[in-house]
Amino acid sequence: MNRNTVHARPDQGYVMFVDMNSFFASCEQQMNYYLRGRPVGVCVYTGENGCVIAPSIEARQRGVKTGMRLREAIRLCPELVPLESRPERYREFHVRIIEVLRRYAQEVIPKSIDEAVIDLRSYKRVYPDLMALARQIKTDIREQVGEWLRCSIGIAPNAFLAKLGTELQKPDGLVMITPENIDQILAGLSLTDLPGIAERMAQRLKKGGIHTPLELRHASPHHLRQVCQSIVGLHWHYRLNFAEVDIMDHPYKTMQAMRQISAAQRQRVESLHDLLVALCMTLERRMVNQRVCCREVTVQFTYTYTRQWHQVIRLPQPVQEGTWLLQAIRQRMEHFVRIHHCEPLINDQLTAMGISVSDFVPEELVPLSLFEEPVRRQNLLRAVYDIKDRFGPDKLIKAVELSDAQPMKDAIGFGSVKDLHARQT
Ligand SMILES: [Mg+2]
Numbered sequence: 001m002n003r004n005t006v007h008a009r010p011d012q013g014y015v016m017f018v019d020m021n022s023f024f025a026s027c028e029q030q031m032n033y034y035l036r037g038r039p040v041g042v043c044v045y046t047g048e049n050g051c052v053i054a055p056s057i058e059a060r061q062r063g064v065k066t067g068m069r070l071r072e073a074i075r076l077c078p079e080l081v082p083l084e085s086r087p088e089r090y091r092e093f094h095v096r097i098i099e100v101l102r103r104y105a106q107e108v109i110p111k112s113i114d115e116a117v118i119d120l121r122s123y124k125r126v127y128p129d130l131m132a133l134a135r136q137i138k139t140d141i142r143e144q145v146g147e148w149l150r151c152s153i154g155i156a157p158n159a160f161l162a163k164l165g166t167e168l169q170k171p172d173g174l175v176m177i178t179p180e181n182i183d184q185i186l187a188g189l190s191l192t193d194l195p196g197i198a199e200r201m202a203q204r205l206k207k208g209g210i211h212t213p214l215e216l217r218h219a220s221p222h223h224l225r226q227v228c229q230s231i232v233g234l235h236w237h238y239r240l241n242f243a244e245v246d247i248m249d250h251p252y253k254t255m256q257a258m259r260q261i262s263a264a265q266r267q268r269v270e271s272l273h274d275l276l277v278a279l280c281m282t283l284e285r286r287m288v289n290q291r292v293c294c295r296e297v298t299v300q301f302t303y304t305y306t307r308q309w310h311q312v313i314r315l316p317q318p319v320q321e322g323t324w325l326l327q328a329i330r331q332r333m334e335h336f337v338r339i340h341h342c343e344p345l346i347n348d349q350l351t352a353m354g355i356s357v358s359d360f361v362p363e364e365l366v367p368l369s370l371f372e373e374p375v376r377r378q379n380l381l382r383a384v385y386d387i388k389d390r391f392g393p394d395k396l397i398k399a400v401e402l403s404d405a406q407p408m409k410d411a412i413g414f415g416s417v418k419d420l421h422a423r424q425t
Contacts, residue, residue, distance in 0.1 A: 013121035014130055014176075015247065017154040017162035018101065018137065021171035023114035025056035027093045028083050030146035039064065039080045041073055046082040053085065057150070057171050090114075096145045104137065109247060110362065117159045117247055130155050134174050157242040163195055179242065186213040186240070204228065216240055255290075257282040258300075258354030266348045273346055277326060279355045284322030287357065293318035294357035299329055301345060302352040309345055311336070318361045325357070 020026065024042040029035045039059035041052035052073050055064040062077040074080050094113050101108045104127075107119035120127060127133045134153040141149050152173035154165020161182070165175035168185070177185055191202040194213055208227030210216050216224075217240035224233030235245045257279040265271060287294060295318050301309040313328050333345045 012157070013124045014155050014157055015159050015162050015244075016118040016120055016130065016134060016137075017156075017159060017166050018097075018116050018118065019152045019154075019163070019166040020097065020114035021150040021152060022054060022057045022060065023093075024054035024085060024090050025059070025083075026149050027090050027146070028086075029056060030093070030148040031089065035081060035083075036148055039077050041070065041080050041082050042085050043070055043082055044085055046070065046084050050082070052082075093145060093149070097141060097149075100140050100144055101137065103140075104133065112362075115163075117162065119247060131174065131176060138172070138174075158239065158244040159246040160195070160239040161242070163246075167193070167195060182217070182240075183214060186217060189213045191216065213240070253360075254356050254358040255283055255286050255294075256354060256356040257286075258352065258356075260352050261350050266350060269346060269348055272350055272353070275353060276329070276346065276355075277322070279353060280322035280325040280329070282322075283325060283355060283357050284320065287320045287360075290360075291363045292360040293320040293363050294325075295319075295359040295361065296357065297325055297328055298356045298358065299332070300352075300354040300356075301350055302354075303349045304351055305349065309336075320363060325355070329355070 025040045028040055028042060029038075035056075037058060038056070039062055040056035041059050041064055042054040042056075043050040043052055045051075048071050050070040052059075052064055052068050052070060053066060055066065055068075055073070059073070059077060059080055062080075064073045064077050064080065068076075070082055074082075090113055094110070098108060098110055098116060101116055101118055105118050105120055105123055107122075109117045109119065111117055120130065120133075134155060137153065138151060141151060150172045152166040152170050152175075154162040154168070154173075154175050154177070156162040156165055156177040157179070161177045165177050166173060168175045175185075189212075191197050191205060191211070191213060192199060194216075197205075205211075205216065205227060208223070210219055210224075210227065216236055219227075219237065221234050221237040224237050225231070227233055228236070238245050259275055259279065261272065261275070265275075283294075295315050297313045297315065299309070299311045299313065303309075311332055313332050315324075315328060319325060319328070336342070337344060
């Protein structure tokens with residue numbers, strides 16, 4: 001279910017955003033008493049050139065920032081304890097924290113490994129005092145998950161403002177944004193204090209005469225649309241006026257890409273191979289949009305003689321890349337042909353080809369034995385699609401998509417409308 005709605009009004013209730021403070025480092029301090037109260041820097045590698053990916057609250061207070069080289073961090077804070085990251089440990093804490101939140105409401109949507117939104121809009125009568133509820137949640141996390149874990153909680157009529165609430169007080173913050181105090185809160189902020197507004201966007205808004213978050217809130221939707229030259233401007237109007245555009249669930253159980261094959265197309269077996277590539281790339285795009293990886297692929301080929309080849313492939317690790325899907329499918333085809341001594345499965349009798357992916361994991365939870373690599377790859381994939389969106393799908397293509405024919409064009413129609421909305425937020 002997609003819970004976004006632009007019609008939401010403040011009197012329809014509130015959502016709560018829970019953001020764990022210095023999560024990775026706090027987990028390490030939770031597990032190791034000796035580290036508590038000391039500046040800790042979690043790194044992927046602890047070599048001289050390693051980067052601090054998560055400084056503890058104490059390290060932050062001494063000026064250590066995320067992304068800083070270890071060398072520089074130690075110069076700034078000589079007593080820093082560098083630690084190698086242990087993602088499986090952080091995932092375990094994540095799962096336990098989500099369990100605590102789900103005791104209060106079913107509608108808990110993890111946004112990343114250390115953040116979640118609780119949609120409390122249908123719990124108005126159950127929890128009349130949301131500040132008290134937030135304090136109870138903080139206590140529960142400390143008592144039931146780990147005494148060293150702290151979080152900032154924001155409460156607001158929509159997920160964006162609730163997240164903004166968590167940014168305003170760290171660590172261990174609790175801020176409620178209401179129609180009564182929003183103007184006062186925004187008055188103390190600059191445009192780039194709003195999550196999602198970087199320098200470039202701020203410049204664009206300033207050119208359009210919008211210099212502060214307060215002006216952004218009170219600008220007309222029409223003007224914002226013009227300034228941003230897209231629906232993005234409209235979203236900023238909604239966000240600051242209490243409508244919901246940011247609660248995104250992972251509503252998919254499965255994504256499917258399929259294609260009927262005409263008698264004429266069937267004659268060119270080469271183009272059928274291209275079609276298989278296109279279907280895999282379509283699914284890749286949709287998984288990138290939804291920020292998920294799949295653990296299972298199902299292949300269904302239908303033939304003129306009304307037979308089907310149906311296979312479920314369990315992937316050794318969660319996959320987002322189309323080329324990996326393709327590789328898994330090709331391996332399975334080769335294996336099948338070898339043991340059954342049959343003709344190639346992609347042949348001139350094919351009438352339909354369908355690939356579906358399922359058993360999704362949010363991409364930020366993908367096992368990170370893999371740590372740096374997949375993060376970079378996902379970022380790269382997202383960058384590729386941003387370029388495609390901005391400049392057209394043919395401006396940047398993977399080598400695997402190259403062929404004389406243009407199966408990608410045909411495949412684009414397989415996406416769901418939901419994917420389109422996902423790109424705009
Ligand atoms: Mg955090």
